[in-house]
Amino acid sequence: MSTQSSTAAGASGRRVVVTGLGVTAPGGIGTEHYWKALLTGENGISELSRFDASRYPSRLAGQIDDFEASDHLPGRLLPQTDVSTRYALVAADWALADAGVGPDAGFEDYDLGVVTSTAQGGFDFTHREFHKLWSQGPEYVSVYESFAWFYAVNTGQISIRNTMRGPSAALVGEQAGGLDAIGHACRTVRRGTRLVLTGGVDSALDPWGYASQLAGGLVSTVADPERAYLPFDAEASGHVPGEGGAVLIVEDADSARERGVERIYGEIAGYAATFDPAPGSGRPPALGRAAELALAQAGLTPADVSVVFADGAGAPDLDRAEAEAIGRLFGPHGVPVTAPKALTGRLCAGGGPTDLVAALLALRDQVIPATGRTARVPDAYRLDLVTGQPREAALSTALVLARGRHGFNSAIVLTTHRP
Amino acid sequence: MARLTLDALRTILVACAGEDDGVDLSGDILDTTFEDLGYDSLALMESAARIEREFGIALDDDDVNEALTPRLLLDLVNGSEVRAA
Incomplete structure (x- = not known):
């Protein structure tokens, strides 16, 4: 092992550990379903079923097809949330439960931060509101469009739902942004916040969102779900867009130990x-x-x-x-x-x-x-x-x-x- | 013009802004504040826009904000004149 002189703990001496996980991903919602799907090689990529993509040059996506939002979220949140925000809120619920964080866990509101990333925002929600705008008129557009599309909406909704008022942020960096959010969450812990909920989700599989992803020019046009996304293969032909993501709970290691956390997944x-x-x-x-x-x-x-x-x-x-x-x-x-x-x-x-x-x-x-x-x-x-x-x-x-x-x-x- | 009834208002609120799981909207809610019913200012803006469309009326945003209960909102809507087409 090399020297520990410039470790992540830095001057604060604080180490950052992961104590909770929540996953909503194609092939498996819930952390263990996701992990089992990866180990058994279950393919989450299939023909798009959200809309008729028959005239699109690509027709595949990694879709979450076993998620009913009303099973997981209160009715008040449904008219104001894009599908991506629903995934984020549910993954957040699961991660908090996994980490044993709830009203009785001994945290003050300001001990708890939220740092998330989404690169695409609320495409599906916005697609439907734009349809109303052009076909019926501006007075038909939902007032919730004002934030449902927005990059910071997941941080905000998670913060409100779970009364987490500590230092919070939203980072955007396309596919790299999710790691940037986690990196910033670790920085936030090292600066003295006890616990930060972090991670990223995306979903843009409506007609407009999917077309936007195709416009990037990197999506495979291979029609076979088993052959379309082959990273590092000699036949690599691009990627397939998917939806979902993950939420993690990161904590100050000392704070986690003091509150009696039994399972630590690892250290960042x-x-x-x-x-x-x-x-x-x-x-x-x-x-x-x-x-x-x-x-x-x-x-x-x-x-x-x-x-x-x-x-x-x-x-x-x-x-x-x-x-x-x-x-x-x-x-x-x-x-x-x-x-x-x-x-x-x-x-x-x-x-x-x-x-x-x-x-x-x-x-x-x-x-x-x-x-x-x-x-x-x-x-x-x-x-x-x-x-x-x-x-x-x-x-x-x-x-x-x-x-x-x-x-x-x-x-x-x-x-x-x-x- | 048609009058906005409490039942119709309930339907509009639920359609526009959903329903708080801890609140019984079916009871006598005429004088319960929207806040206690789980509806914030955005929920009321969204519901007011629907009422404006369905009844062909224009509601002033400030007036809607001051209608703190279903009774006050019904009075506001039912006292409004239909816009000239």
Whole structure:
């Protein structure tokens, strides 16, 4: 092990641990359903069923199809929430319950912060209100449109529902934003807030939201749900958009111990974000630098890392760039790498947080989930990619990577918690 | 013009803003404040917009804000003149 001189605890001496998880993802809502789906290779990607996509060039999505909002949320919240906010609120409820946080847990309102990320906002809600605007007139548009679309709405709604009045924020960084939110939550804890609820969700599978995602040009046009999203595969053809995400409870380790928390999933030992140089500058992308900085903050070196959860864009040039970044840090075939999001699609702001949950459960169960249906990795990538079946391994430290469109890079280092 | 009844108001409130699980809207709620019924100012704005459309009237936002109970809101609506088409 390397020196601990510049660890994530930093000057405050505070260590940040994860004490609660909540997941709403394609293939499994609820943390253990999600984890089981990853380990059994259940594919959450299927033909879109939300609307008739027959005239779209792509017709696949990672959809949550076993979620009835009224089973989980009070009636007052339904007319004012987009589907993405409903996922966020329910995942938040589950994460808080998992961490044993409730009215009797001994917290003051201001001890509890909320930091979330969503990159797409309330597309489905807004699509319906826009339809009313153009077909019936402005007086038909819901007053709740004023915030239901908004990037900060999940932070706000979770804060109101659970009376969490501590330092709160919303971060947007496309697919990297979910890790940025978690990183900022850790910073908030180190600055003295006892507990922060954090994570990210997205959903944009209505006709307008889906068209917007296709307009980005990175969505696969392969029609077979088993072949459309193959990160690091020789036949990688783009990605499939998915919906959902994850919420985590992060706490000051001492505070968690004092309140008698029995289960700690792991410690967030390092976080860093970088931004890519402008196209044409000739300088390399900065994903690897984000990983180096996160490891440095954790006081660890690449040799300490037991598994990498990759961004796994599923586009050949992006896959190659990520493989090169990993190779530079760890050497050829130097560390097991996986991208279990191949089974859910890319969840945008929800992607990083669900990967973080998967990484924590991998540390818990000492097993690495496989990269969906990816089977043939180009030799030139020199990656030790976990494919086909989950791989049992001795795991103590995980590196989670995420990239957002147009240059966002984020990395988080997780370790098994040792009090 | 048609009058807005308490029953119709209940229907509009639930359709526009949902229903608080801890509140019984079916009882005698004429003089219960909207706040106690679980409806905030946005819920009332949304409901007022629906009433305006259905009854062809214009309601002043300040007047709606001052109608703190169903009785006051019914009086406001039923005392309003229908807009010229």
